[in-house]
Amino acid sequence: MFDGTVGLKPQNPAEAFVYKTMARTWPFYAVGALYVVGPVIAWLLGGLAVLALYLGPAMRRDLQPNPIPPAVWIWLIGMGAMLPILWVGHANWGYGLTATIKSTIGWAKGWALMALFPLAGAVLPIRREILVRGQCVIGLWTLCLAPLLLVAPYIGLPERIFVSPLKAVGGPGPEYFGLYLFTYDPASMTPRWQFYAPWSPFAALLGVCMVLFALEEKDRRWRWAGLAAGVLMVLASKSRMGLVGLIFCTMPPRLLPLLGKQWAVMTLALLTASLAVTAERLFDSVGAGISAFKNARADSTRVRSTLQRIAGERWREEAVWFGHGRPEPGSHIVEYMPIGTHHTWYGLLFVKGVTGFLALLIPLLYQLLLALSDAALRPRGRLPLGILLVIVMLSFGENIEIEAYLLWPGLMILGVHAREIAADPKSFVEPKRIKAKPA
Numbered sequence: 001m002f003d004g005t006v007g008l009k010p011q012n013p014a015e016a017f018v019y020k021t022m023a024r025t026w027p028f029y030a031v032g033a034l035y036v037v038g039p040v041i042a043w044l045l046g047g048l049a050v051l052a053l054y055l056g057p058a059m060r061r062d063l064q065p066n067p068i069p070p071a072v073w074i075w076l077i078g079m080g081a082m083l084p085i086l087w088v089g090h091a092n093w094g095y096g097l098t099a100t101i102k103s104t105i106g107w108a109k110g111w112a113l114m115a116l117f118p119l120a121g122a123v124l125p126i127r128r129e130i131l132v133r134g135q136c137v138i139g140l141w142t143l144c145l146a147p148l149l150l151v152a153p154y155i156g157l158p159e160r161i162f163v164s165p166l167k168a169v170g171g172p173g174p175e176y177f178g179l180y181l182f183t184y185d186p187a188s189m190t191p192r193w194q195f196y197a198p199w200s201p202f203a204a205l206l207g208v209c210m211v212l213f214a215l216e217e218k219d220r221r222w223r224w225a226g227l228a229a230g231v232l233m234v235l236a237s238k239s240r241m242g243l244v245g246l247i248f249c250t251m252p253p254r255l256l257p258l259l260g261k262q263w264a265v266m267t268l269a270l271l272t273a274s275l276a277v278t279a280e281r282l283f284d285s286v287g288a289g290i291s292a293f294k295n296a297r298a299d300s301t302r303v304r305s306t307l308q309r310i311a312g313e314r315w316r317e318e319a320v321w322f323g324h325g326r327p328e329p330g331s332h333i334v335e336y337m338p339i340g341t342h343h344t345w346y347g348l349l350f351v352k353g354v355t356g357f358l359a360l361l362i363p364l365l366y367q368l369l370l371a372l373s374d375a376a377l378r379p380r381g382r383l384p385l386g387i388l389l390v391i392v393m394l395s396f397g398e399n400i401e402i403e404a405y406l407l408w409p410g411l412m413i414l415g416v417h418a419r420e421i422a423a424d425p426k427s428f429v430e431p432k433r434i435k436a437k438p439a
Contacts, residue, residue: 008133008219012062014048014124017041022134022409026141029196032164032177038405039109045120053123065123069418071367072115072122078363079115083107085355089325103326105170110401114360117408121415128216128383128416131409135213136222139229142195142210146232152181153191159183172402175199185238193236202403204242205390207233208249209410212386215250241397249389253382256375304342304397311339311350323353344395364391367414374421384417 010016021041028034052065059065068076086107090100120126153159160180167177175198182191183200197203207230214226234242315323327340327347340350348357368388375381387410394400394407404411 008129010130011127012125014045014063014120015126015130018045018126018412019130019134022131023137025138025196026145030179032162032166032179034196035109035171035176035405036166036169038408039113042113042116042120042404042408043108045124046116049120049123063125066125066419067123067422068119069122069415069422071363071370071418071421072118072415074363074366075115075118075414078359079111081359082111082352082356085322085352085359086325089319089322089352092319092322093325095325099326102170109171110404113404113408114401114411117404117411118415118418121412122419122422123415126412126416128413129218131412131416132213132216132383133219133222135210135409136217136226139210139214139226140222142229142233143225146229146236149181149193149195150236153184157181173198190238192238193233195233195237197406200237201239201241202394202398202406204234204237204239205245205394206406207231207237207242208245208390209387209407211246211250212383212390213409216383241393245390245393249386249393252389253375253385256372256381256385257377303337307337307339307342308346311343311346314339315346315349315353319350319353321353321355323349323351323356326351341399342397344398344400347399364388367418368392370421371417374417380417380420384413387411387413 010019018041021037025034028037048063049065052059052063053068056065083104086103087100090103095103159182160178162179163174164177164179167174171177178198180194182193184190185192192200194200194203195206197206210226210230210233212230214223214230217223217226231246234246318324324340327338327350329338340347344360345357348360352359367384371381371385371388373381375385390410391400391407394403400407
């Protein structure tokens with residue numbers, strides 16, 4: 001429908017494959033195939049990366065591989081460790097072979113993607129410009145479809161059009177395979193929109209990702225398409241987390257370079273000194289804001305906090321090192337939500353214990369420090385840092401492993417960024433100022 005490659009042509013089959021897949025996001029959603037497409041392209045691109053590394057110079061010229069950077073190695077080790085940790089957890093709790101095979105397939109569709117996409121982005125010669133343009137094309141699709149989506153609840157159209165037969169492949173729930181025009185908030189019974197995501201809060205942070213990508217777009221028209229679509233997704237989803245992310249994930253990466261500016265340091269010092277006078281009033285205002293934020297959807301906040309408390313208590317008392325192996329059904333207290341969901345970190349402790357918790361924490365922290373260091377010195381670090389901030393935000397309200405199938409362009413950017421740093425390691429060292437010799 002939309003050709004976004006004018007002036008930016010894919011230079012090899014890997015770039016063409018990635019771009020065309022991104023450009024077809026909405027058509028894939030229309031047939032309920034997104035949850036299937038994500039893992040398929042992850043393993044195809046990951047396999048191509050391994051093949052390119054194996055063949056080396058024998059690989060076709062436009063697919064010559066780059067070496068695996070340290071950051072990607074850490075992701076591979078961490079996400080690879082999730083599999084034996086899962087097996088140990090299943091063995092400890094006596095789950096049968098059928099359950100173990102099913103959970104292994106779940107790992108291949110979830111945690112494995114967190115390593116395969118960075119691997120493909122680092123090894124294959126895929127430019128970040130292709131990923132940025134592809135995201136803006138998704139934004140244009142979103143803007144064109146927005147009038148139908150926004151008017152749907154007011155002209156009597158149904159929430160859900162259908163659920164794809166592809167749900168037979170298995171997944172977390174039917175919402176991953178359904179075509180939705182909108183949904184109703186159960187608390188207020190007002191419409192909210194989830195676009196091509198399985199639910200609205202996730203759609204909001206996908207909108208934040210779209211804004212982050214669009215800010216990197218050089219073509220003004222495509223940039224505005226991406227920005228408008230991203231903001232629309234955040235607002236129409238009516239998600240508290242999305243509104244926070246729109247500021248928290250976009251501004252800090254662009255403010256980091258100011259830390260080295262003398263005037264910025266002086267301004268920060270003045271602001272800090274002024275807190276001595278205004279601190280009490282400011283803290284009262286912040287406390288009131290946080291209270292209002294939580295009360296905006298009090299039922300959701302209560303369920304999430306109860307899930308976290310139960311998961312934490314049962315982890316400490318029953319399965320510290322390797323967890324319970326899988327989420328368990330919850331009671332009416334948590335509205336029958338499974339224990340070990342709605343929070344990545346509590347979920348990891350409950351399902352995979354301390355070992356699984358560290359398997360994600362270590363690569364995520366390493367990549368975050370990498371992006372922070374680079375964003376303070378060079379503009380190329382802004383996008384990966386923003387994506388990582390989105391992932392961190394998601395981790396405190398969602399299970400990111402089951403959302404990797406839609407986060408994959410951002411995960412590929414992490415690999416691209418690691419490749420750029422490995423190719424130019426001196427970027428972390430501030431250039432020394434050479435003093436002019438006296439004449």
